Amino acid sequence: MRAYYYDNVPGDQRLPHDYIPSRPVSLEKLASLGVKFWTIPVEGYEAEVDRIAEKEGYRNRDTINVSKEGLGELYETKIKGFFEEHMHEDEEIRYILSGSGFFDVRESPSDEWIRIGVEPGDLLVIPEGIYHRFTLDEANNIKALRLFKDEPKWIPYNRSVDTDANPHRLEYLKSIGVGA
């Protein structure tokens, strides 16, 4: 995993978009935004993922495979959809089994994008209520476990005035000490 501020230069979302020089972001900074992270080697990952899932209450999981081959004609549309800025009313938990990609999370109150490059062995928890987006990188494939507590609540709420007032959004801002 590598986290850094996104450079906002227009162009292919799959490029790294790292400032020159890079502006790295620490795990502590991510934690202060409610983003949790673990590294678990893929070889024999099950026991450790089970342990964390048990501790955090992630009772269910499935596998998602995002690639050009897997999605066919839907690929370009899907990729654009994942990259719309949105939030969920539940955590988004991903353990990367193979491939790589970028999760971008909004820092509040600065409103800057932080890009998190993930690779096999990374377990990332994006808190409910944080604005974020996802893209593959130029290798164009990722396979990940999606963990969740009960029923998946993966409805994306795109950023808008209405979503800004969503109770989960307000609760999130309060949890990181921003806003009322």
Ligand SMILES: [Fe+2]
């Ligand atoms: Fe999401």
